[in-house]
Amino acid sequence: MTGGDVLAPHLHAHAADFLRGLRLHAVSGPDGAGAEEAARALRAAARRIGAALATFRALLDTAWADRLRAELTWLSGTLGQEYACTAQLVRLAEALARLSGGRPPALPPPRSGGEALAMGAARAGALLDRKLTQARSRAHSAALQALGSARFHALADTVALLASEAPLSPAASASAATALGDPARLAERRLLDAVAALPTAPAVGGEQQDAPWHQVRLLLRLHRYAEELLGAGPVRYEAGGALDRHRDAAEAAATAAGAARTPRIAPATAYALGVLHADQRHEVAAARTAFRHAWERTVVTTG
Amino acid sequence: MTGGDVLAPHLHAHAADFLRGLRLHAVSGPDGAGAEEAARALRAAARRIGAALATFRALLDTAWADRLRAELTWLSGTLGQEYACTAQLVRLAEALARLSGGRPPALPPPRSGGEALAMGAARAGALLDRKLTQARSRAHSAALQALGSARFHALADTVALLASEAPLSPAASASAATALGDPARLAERRLLDAVAALPTAPAVGGEQQDAPWHQVRLLLRLHRYAEELLGAGPVRYEAGGALDRHRDAAEAAATAAGAARTPRIAPATAYALGVLHADQRHEVAAARTAFRHAWERTVVTTG
Numbered sequence: 001m002t003g004g005d006v007l008a009p010h011l012h013a014h015a016a017d018f019l020r021g022l023r024l025h026a027v028s029g030p031d032g033a034g035a036e037e038a039a040r041a042l043r044a045a046a047r048r049i050g051a052a053l054a055t056f057r058a059l060l061d062t063a064w065a066d067r068l069r070a071e072l073t074w075l076s077g078t079l080g081q082e083y084a085c086t087a088q089l090v091r092l093a094e095a096l097a098r099l100s101g102g103r104p105p106a107l108p109p110p111r112s113g114g115e116a117l118a119m120g121a122a123r124a125g126a127l128l129d130r131k132l133t134q135a136r137s138r139a140h141s142a143a144l145q146a147l148g149s150a151r152f153h154a155l156a157d158t159v160a161l162l163a164s165e166a167p168l169s170p171a172a173s174a175s176a177a178t179a180l181g182d183p184a185r186l187a188e189r190r191l192l193d194a195v196a197a198l199p200t201a202p203a204v205g206g207e208q209q210d211a212p213w214h215q216v217r218l219l220l221r222l223h224r225y226a227e228e229l230l231g232a233g234p235v236r237y238e239a240g241g242a243l244d245r246h247r248d249a250a251e252a253a254a255t256a257a258g259a260a261r262t263p264r265i266a267p268a269t270a271y272a273l274g275v276l277h278a279d280q281r282h283e284v285a286a287a288r289t290a291f292r293h294a295w296e297r298t299v300v301t302t303g
Numbered sequence: 304m305t306g307g308d309v310l311a312p313h314l315h316a317h318a319a320d321f322l323r324g325l326r327l328h329a330v331s332g333p334d335g336a337g338a339e340e341a342a343r344a345l346r347a348a349a350r351r352i353g354a355a356l357a358t359f360r361a362l363l364d365t366a367w368a369d370r371l372r373a374e375l376t377w378l379s380g381t382l383g384q385e386y387a388c389t390a391q392l393v394r395l396a397e398a399l400a401r402l403s404g405g406r407p408p409a410l411p412p413p414r415s416g417g418e419a420l421a422m423g424a425a426r427a428g429a430l431l432d433r434k435l436t437q438a439r440s441r442a443h444s445a446a447l448q449a450l451g452s453a454r455f456h457a458l459a460d461t462v463a464l465l466a467s468e469a470p471l472s473p474a475a476s477a478s479a480a481t482a483l484g485d486p487a488r489l490a491e492r493r494l495l496d497a498v499a500a501l502p503t504a505p506a507v508g509g510e511q512q513d514a515p516w517h518q519v520r521l522l523l524r525l526h527r528y529a530e531e532l533l534g535a536g537p538v539r540y541e542a543g544g545a546l547d548r549h550r551d552a553a554e555a556a557a558t559a560a561g562a563a564r565t566p567r568i569a570p571a572t573a574y575a576l577g578v579l580h581a582d583q584r585h586e587v588a589a590a591r592t593a594f595r596h597a598w599e600r601t602v603v604t605t606g
Contacts, residue, residue, distance in 0.1 A: 282585045
């Protein structure tokens, strides 16, 4: 078996998934019941194809691979925005409810003049709801526009071709063990280095040092997909989940902070947003701890 | 050995400590270098004597014991206020510095119109500093006034007598094992019951359910002092430390929330205070976890 014998069917299969997602979207209509499911299928397929193009780039026509990968990243990002807004709305509403402990969110019992403050959490919730609903509408329009664009049609044509034919390079004729194993090991090495270099800055107050964590999330995904292609079982699934939660909490915290910059909000609203921001940054810290634990467990198991 | 043979020397010794603290305070003057040390010694002795009076009340003239204990509680509380203000000032300043991660505290990098917000944390720090410094001045005056009062002189006279003579009841003539062991076991039982009944409400958003935790802190102290009198080594020292941190964090969070009720503060200041409040409530949660771990370890150790 050559590297191409393994890589090509993998690309064909995920390209076929992509096309199925596309058909589902066409059938359900832009706002139909299946539209969300279709977008999720499209994004999942795009992620898998993009990851294979990145890790096994040398086995493919590299100019073609780079171009397709850029287009898949664009599509994933565009389709993901709407879902991200919904998920964040749910996350922040849940956090406000949890912080409230049954009373108006996040606020200790009002003493003197506390009435205004007790309103703050409710107002913060309404403000976030308004902002995220607006953002979601914009994302929805942008996604519909993207799916109707010439750019998307060109991408869909490329993926349709990929469902039956992958433009392999001569390097793909090497044995699968070498052609796929070497790049997969490189992907793992990049991940291990990035994890080893993770900063020790605290999550709370260390917002400016989130980027290396987000980078590890992407490298872990590339590693997982490469292992999957090589026939390994679920790889570092738990660590990946922790990094997903990490990203979600970091983005929710940024949204709370952003909402606090709204001009002319009441101090009580700002206070509740501050509570919410800190709470989500603590979720970031918890996700980092969960990642470290899951990571150490896996290293011990495989090492 | 009778119960009185053990209890009386214990009371004598701590009464002597109290008197030493008093002399140190007189020597150093109200604002001198030794004044803080003297106040700490007075409070520590008052706590030990008060705990013995509470746990071994039946071995003493109960009317006398109840009266002295109430006076010791009053003195401890009055002398403790100033120290508590200082400790809280330090704690909140440290938290703001930690949350800042080097930049103006607690705030993500300013984007549009973020200048005002970047000021918020600095203003919150200044506001807390002002409030706590004022509170400390008031506490200092109150402590000085208390130490010069007729009420304090009467208390000092009672303690001076206690240094050589404890008013024992007939129950103190029973064997030490019975006279001291039974009340000590009762104190432990009360503690165990209170720990078992601790609510599971989350620390963040569960401010109104702090009281049982504070109660456990007091019961644990009574238990520890009783064991100490019976000659046990350090008992549940770590669990006690966790509950001290729990109390400190809960009070700091309340101070942050209280400061947010200051009329006419800027939204940015309120936001930073919200961040600080949530941070301290997470410290409350961390202290509870630390307590549970220390507690379980001790239970396993002692069987």
